[in-house]
Amino acid sequence: xxxxxxxxxxxxxxxxxxxxxxxxxxxxxxxxxxxxxxxxxxxxxxxxxxxxxxxxxxxxxxxxxxxxxxxxxxxxxxxxxxxxxxxxxxxxxxxxxxxxxxxxxxxxxxxxxxxxxxxxxxxxxxxxxxxxxxxxxxxxxxxxxxxxxxxxxxxxxxxxxx
Amino acid sequence: xxxxxxxxxxxxxxxxxxxxxxxxxxxxxxxxxxxxxxxxxxxxxxxxxxxxxxxxxxxxxxxxxxxxxxxxxxxxxxxxxxxxxxxxxxxxxxxxxxxxxxxxxxxxxxxxxxxxxxxxxxxxxxxxxxxxxxxxxxxxxxxxxxxxxxxxx
Numbered sequence: 001x002x003x004x005x006x007x008x009x010x011x012x013x014x015x016x017x018x019x020x021x022x023x024x025x026x027x028x029x030x031x032x033x034x035x036x037x038x039x040x041x042x043x044x045x046x047x048x049x050x051x052x053x054x055x056x057x058x059x060x061x062x063x064x065x066x067x068x069x070x071x072x073x074x075x076x077x078x079x080x081x082x083x084x085x086x087x088x089x090x091x092x093x094x095x096x097x098x099x100x101x102x103x104x105x106x107x108x109x110x111x112x113x114x115x116x117x118x119x120x121x122x123x124x125x126x127x128x129x130x131x132x133x134x135x136x137x138x139x140x141x142x143x144x145x146x147x148x149x150x151x152x153x154x155x156x157x158x159x160x161x162x
Numbered sequence: 163x164x165x166x167x168x169x170x171x172x173x174x175x176x177x178x179x180x181x182x183x184x185x186x187x188x189x190x191x192x193x194x195x196x197x198x199x200x201x202x203x204x205x206x207x208x209x210x211x212x213x214x215x216x217x218x219x220x221x222x223x224x225x226x227x228x229x230x231x232x233x234x235x236x237x238x239x240x241x242x243x244x245x246x247x248x249x250x251x252x253x254x255x256x257x258x259x260x261x262x263x264x265x266x267x268x269x270x271x272x273x274x275x276x277x278x279x280x281x282x283x284x285x286x287x288x289x290x291x292x293x294x295x296x297x298x299x300x301x302x303x304x305x306x307x308x309x310x311x312x313x314x315x
Contacts, residue, residue, distance in 0.1 A: 018166050018175030022290050025221055095312050111313055128311050130284040136172075144288065148310070153274055 008036040014138040037062040045150040051157035068115035068133035072107035085160035094154025166223040168292040199250035225250035229301035238307040249294025278305040
């Protein structure tokens with residue numbers, strides 16, 4: 001694809017690459033829409049009463065891989081931000097509850113590898129080095145964080161059970 | 163068909179398009195001194211036979227390495243445990259050993275809040291990675307068993 005933006009090419013290589021695809025094979029996530037720079041990816045969640053089997057995220061990945069991504073929980077049926085009451089929810093005080101907080105921001109996730117969340121949190125650069133974004137990271141590293149949270153015991157379903 | 167090739171190095175897992183009729187040697191682009199294993203096995207694959215004859219399925223996983231076994235050290239709370247594993251062993255098996263009765267026995271709930279991290283780095287392997295992908299030239303690998311971080315503040 002000779003006219004492809006270099007950032008888009010780097011992203012496509014990572015999505016087509018082994019680490020991303022083996023997780024697709026394992027059912028951990030799946031690509032819904034590859035549109036640049038806002039791909040949409042669904043991540044599998046552990047079964048919980050009244051909650052979906054996956055949550056969808058609309059990423060913003062311009063500047064990839066130098067610039068960290070950001071991801072918004074997304075309603076793919078209507079192509080809009082996921083309503084707050086359908087966000088994943090965690091047990092009070094859990095890592096899930098801290099990460100998925102629409103009261104902090106309704107279009108980003110509170111984790112160090114998110115370009116929106118890292119702003120104003122210089123302390124995270126020392127406290128959470130393993131979760132920081134740098135250009136050696138890939139979209140897989142961001143997705144791993146989300147997937148692990150949605151599979152953890154602290155994940156309890158959606159804010160308003162269906 | 164496609165196969166996953168695991169090897170030490172930055173890429174860790176390469177997804178390669180190969181013909182079913184090529185030899186294993188060609189399929190993995192074997193280099194001098196390397197051997198091939200199917201995932202989670204200890205028997206070296208005959209690289210002269212075809213991918214199909216070797217029993218490698220579409221999107222099957224193989225490991226390629228100069229080491230045969232990895233000497234794995236895990237550090238936790240000031241203590242160290244060591245054991246060797248075949249290089250094609252998935253990290254999730256190493257983690258289960260490290261947090262099980264022969265490692266640092268953690269209750270299930272505690273184990274779920276911990277993960278392995280390569281010593282002196284911030285690299286936390288995926289469960290599907292092979293332990294051989296992280297070995298040194300001396301066929302050793304060191305992990306710290308670390309808590310998963312609570313992101314606050």
